[in-house]
Amino acid sequence: MPPRIDIEKCDGCKAQEEPLCEQVCPGGLMSLGENMKAYCRQLRDCWDCMACVKICPVGAIETRVPYQLGYHVAKLIPMMGTDTVTWTCQDINGKVERFKYRNRNDAE
Amino acid sequence: MAKKLPDNIDEIQTEVIETDLLIVGGGNAGCFSAIEGKKINPDLKVTIMEKAHISRSGATAAGMDAINTYIPEGKTPEDLVRWSRSQVGGGPIREDLALSNAKELNQAVDDLEAWGLPIVKNEDGTFKYRGAWDISIHGEQLKPIMAEKAIEVGAEVYNRVVATSLLMDGERCVGAMGFGVKDGKFYVFRAKAVIISTGGACGLYKSYTSDATNSHHQTWMCPFNVGTGYAVGIRQEAEMTSMEQRWVATRTKDHCGPVDTISVGYKSAIINAKGDRILQKHYAHLGGDKAPRYIRANAPMEEWLAGRGPTFVDTTHLSPEEVKELKIDYLNERPTFVLFLASRGQDITKDPIEIYGSDPYIVGGHTQSGYWVDLERMTTIPGLFAAGETAGGSPNKFVGGCAAEGKLATRGAINYISSVSLPELDSKQVGQEKERVFAPLLRGPEFDGVSPLEMEERMQRLMDEYAGGTSQFYRTNEERLDYALKHLKMLQSQVIYLYAKDLHDLMNAHEVIDRLDVAEVLTHHLKFRKETRWQGWQTRSDYPEINPEFDCFVESRRNKETGEIEAFTRPYEQIVSGDRYKP
Numbered sequence: 001m002p003p004r005i006d007i008e009k010c011d012g013c014k015a016q017e018e019p020l021c022e023q024v025c026p027g028g029l030m031s032l033g034e035n036m037k038a039y040c041r042q043l044r045d046c047w048d049c050m051a052c053v054k055i056c057p058v059g060a061i062e063t064r065v066p067y068q069l070g071y072h073v074a075k076l077i078p079m080m081g082t083d084t085v086t087w088t089c090q091d092i093n094g095k096v097e098r099f100k101y102r103n104r105n106d107a108e
Numbered sequence: 109m110a111k112k113l114p115d116n117i118d119e120i121q122t123e124v125i126e127t128d129l130l131i132v133g134g135g136n137a138g139c140f141s142a143i144e145g146k147k148i149n150p151d152l153k154v155t156i157m158e159k160a161h162i163s164r165s166g167a168t169a170a171g172m173d174a175i176n177t178y179i180p181e182g183k184t185p186e187d188l189v190r191w192s193r194s195q196v197g198g199g200p201i202r203e204d205l206a207l208s209n210a211k212e213l214n215q216a217v218d219d220l221e222a223w224g225l226p227i228v229k230n231e232d233g234t235f236k237y238r239g240a241w242d243i244s245i246h247g248e249q250l251k252p253i254m255a256e257k258a259i260e261v262g263a264e265v266y267n268r269v270v271a272t273s274l275l276m277d278g279e280r281c282v283g284a285m286g287f288g289v290k291d292g293k294f295y296v297f298r299a300k301a302v303i304i305s306t307g308g309a310c311g312l313y314k315s316y317t318s319d320a321t322n323s324h325h326q327t328w329m330c331p332f333n334v335g336t337g338y339a340v341g342i343r344q345e346a347e348m349t350s351m352e353q354r355w356v357a358t359r360t361k362d363h364c365g366p367v368d369t370i371s372v373g374y375k376s377a378i379i380n381a382k383g384d385r386i387l388q389k390h391y392a393h394l395g396g397d398k399a400p401r402y403i404r405a406n407a408p409m410e411e412w413l414a415g416r417g418p419t420f421v422d423t424t425h426l427s428p429e430e431v432k433e434l435k436i437d438y439l440n441e442r443p444t445f446v447l448f449l450a451s452r453g454q455d456i457t458k459d460p461i462e463i464y465g466s467d468p469y470i471v472g473g474h475t476q477s478g479y480w481v482d483l484e485r486m487t488t489i490p491g492l493f494a495a496g497e498t499a500g501g502s503p504n505k506f507v508g509g510c511a512a513e514g515k516l517a518t519r520g521a522i523n524y525i526s527s528v529s530l531p532e533l534d535s536k537q538v539g540q541e542k543e544r545v546f547a548p549l550l551r552g553p554e555f556d557g558v559s560p561l562e563m564e565e566r567m568q569r570l571m572d573e574y575a576g577g578t579s580q581f582y583r584t585n586e587e588r589l590d591y592a593l594k595h596l597k598m599l600q601s602q603v604i605y606l607y608a609k610d611l612h613d614l615m616n617a618h619e620v621i622d623r624l625d626v627a628e629v630l631t632h633h634l635k636f637r638k639e640t641r642w643q644g645w646q647t648r649s650d651y652p653e654i655n656p657e658f659d660c661f662v663e664s665r666r667n668k669e670t671g672e673i674e675a676f677t678r679p680y681e682q683i684v685s686g687d688r689y690k691p
Contacts (some may be wrong), residue, residue, distance in 0.1 A: 068321055105221075
């Protein structure tokens with residue numbers, strides 16, 4: 001399931017030596033193009049773990065279901081807090097669902 | 109950004125690192141190995157060699173929604189072994205290994221909770237069980253939590269370094285070698301002991317969605333886990349066990365998401381096109397809904413084969429609150445399944461969730477394929493230890509058991525370290541490996557060869573059609589296995605034509621080389637076991653019944669001199685009393 005990058009939002013993680021999406025991708029698929037924007041080097045190789053979507057500080061990455069598997073257009077957007085995550089999901093009929101829960105406790 | 113590629117081998121920098129304990133693969137088992145090493149001896153130098161970045165690498169990259177084994181009050185480690193044994197049809201399993209894992213298991217899970225993993229609780233504060241042994245977690249952050257702890261205790265981490273081989277001193281393992289997929293350096297890690305904890309092998313077989321654009325990796329196991337951990341040992345004549353016991357799981361169809369989450373967690377029955385409850389109807393004699401795991405995995409595919417597909421997990425009875433909880437479970441483990449349902453506009457209380465069989469994997473944390481190890485988790489190669497998916501013999505380890513085994517392997521490795529010292533570096537061996545590793549990158553622009561992807565797809569289709577993949581309903585026979593072996597040899601002889609355009613491509617080239625070596629061993633094991641012991645996981649259409657003569661482990665070694673795989677058996681030993689077929 002390929003990530004889509006909003007190149008208006010992506011700033012290439014200017015302050016980082018390597019953009020965060022590139023750091024976390026378990027397949028090493030994310031990279032910085034000559035335009036200093038992130039891109040996925042091989043869309044078909046994505047495992048859709050959403051690690052890049054979760055870590056992007058400007059919300060520039062979205063995971064899409066390939067049309068061969070699912071219809072146009074559904075969205076799933078995580079908002080990462082310090083110890084919570086909030087997911088917003090919109091289906092092809094425009095129905096919106098929201099899920100919020102704690103994903104970290106304080107370490108003992 | 110693209111780094112300038114080298115024109116010849118001499119331009120490639122070699123970095124040599126010395127350590128006490130080298131951990132190859134910083135996943136679930138590897139992080140626990142590192143943490144245990146520093147806990148036992150803070151002065152021990154512990155180094156992790158990791159292909160991705162340990163914060164989100166491997167099988168748990170997306171997170172987890174459950175810990176499948178945690179021993180509840182009133183039950184014992186022996187009870188867990190009985191359950192595990194019954195889940196693989198009475199074994200044979202390595203009960204010595206299973207029992208030692210079971211005794212460590214709860215502590216490892218308690219560690220995770222102490223580090224900040226949210227475990228779902230009942231009102232009285234006890235863990236909420238979703239089945240007999242599995243507890244629910246909100247594990248979206250599972251991997252970062254483990255990784256941060258490994259870094260905090262002082263493990264030295266080399267991210268983006270691809271392991272390609274073991275460093276040997278005669279028969280003994282004294283480190284590992286590989287290359288930096290970002291920095292292009294050649295790495296030599298010299299270590300007194302090595303724990304291999306790379307994860308299992310995905311992508312040996314074709315995934316049934318892989319022909320659809322952008323869906324090559326709709327797989328259950330992390331597709332970046334390619335079996336390197338097995339391959340490096342196979343090439344050094346390590347003894348492998350039970351490689352014919354493949355893991356096949358029932359998954360949501362068209363989007364490979366977990367089914368136990370719904371079927372076990374929300375008591376939803378598996379049904380066929382006619383609404384029949386498959387497990388009760390056809391498998392009541394094997395336990396119905398509690399039938400062994402391979403039966404549950406294979407049952408929906410048998411319905412398709414018999415003309416009674418599609419198959420579903422019946423979610424139509426769920427309340428709105430349960431649907432919400434179920435979706436949160438998915439968001440913790442396989443978030444895009446929620447997106448997939450949205451892309452179908454599907455209300456699961458009206459339309460049940462469709463299910464299908466996955467492609468087969470080699471994963472010793474789930475089934476029992478991997479290295480033959482002793483109780484200390486040392487493989488048959490002195491100095492090389494295995495933990496998690498790479499260690500064979502003991503199935504149903506999952507997250508907690510792999511963590512526990514990581515600790516056990518470290519204890520074994522530390523005992524071993526006390527009696528050894530580092531030999532001189534064998535520069536000839538290092539030079540040869542460096543040449544082998546970078547060859548696909550140095551073939552020149554005019555080279556007329558084969559891309560890693562072409563070879564991968566050829567292998568995956570071969571395995572799918574001839575060695576019992578999804579398209580064949582997991583069935584194979586002697587003639588098909590011989591065909592597969594013949595063509596695997598041809599593919600191995602053609603790796604000299606692999607070329608890589610950049611370092612990422614070079615990683616892909618070594619991934620397919622490693623997969624071929626694992627696939628060859630796996631196919632020999634399937635050929636040796638002339639019976640059908642675990643339908644779906646291992647189905648021989650020419651030997652459809654269980655043969656009591658094969659109530660033993662199938663083992664193999666790849667002879668270093670001849671390159672041939674030599675298969676043999678080891679006896680099963682029952683240690684935990686009771687009926688092997690009952691939990």
